[in-house]
Amino acid sequence: MNHAHAILPAGTWPLASAADRIALDYDARHRRRFRYTADAGTEFLLDLPRAAVIHDGDGLRLDDGRIVLVVAAPEALIEVTATSPAALVRLAWHIGNRHLPAQLSDDRILIREDHVIVAMLHGLGATTRAVSAAFTPESGAYAGAHAHGGSGDPSFVFVAHHGH
Structure with a gap:
């Protein structure tokens, strides 16, 4: 099974390159480790070093290089x-x-x-x-606007987005 260790923030990767997509509500987008099956059947394990909020338009980069587009479900x-x-x-x-x-x-x-x-x-x-x-509540005063993962990989970035 593929693992997703990286969140690619919306706007930093080409949407057309998405191999699959998954629509998730807020609870399902606020995880550290969870098994998912995307719309076209791609199975993967989200495996992040700490819980993070995955936002609408973010991509999850899988071990094999494919990207799964995350859509915030209503x-x-x-x-x-x-x-x-x-x-x-x-x-x-x-x-x-x-x-x-x-x-x-x-x-x-x-x-x-x-x-x-x-x-x-x-x-x-x-x-x-x-x-x-879609529900993307405020992340809180202590979450910071940008929290970076410790992997050294520049694509491994968590970004707090605010609602429209």
Whole structure:
């Protein structure tokens, strides 16, 4: 079985060179070691030195040189909006205070479905609606914008992307 030891960040490799593709939700894209089967049947073991988030458009380089394109699969989420930027910042604070993964943008916050949190947000004046979208929450203050693997291989780079 092939192993994938390297994540090739989106935009650093030619998409046309992908031998296969795999659509993964956020949990399946945040791994260190896991066995996958891509869409065309390519089986491989993701085997990274530490857990990393694999982002939409990243490639996984296999031992045999082939690259598997990773696509962020849509998942059931809640879109949180507010009447003003200040109100949205306040909602983001309350979500963060509960240590919930959240994808932030200038006009909305995406979180996983959670009826208790949705009720809390409504009580704080939020508008919410169910959506299906790729989920790439913020990586956290201590994750850093760029964390490099220790292999010495320049293609072995983890990049934290922020939502659109």
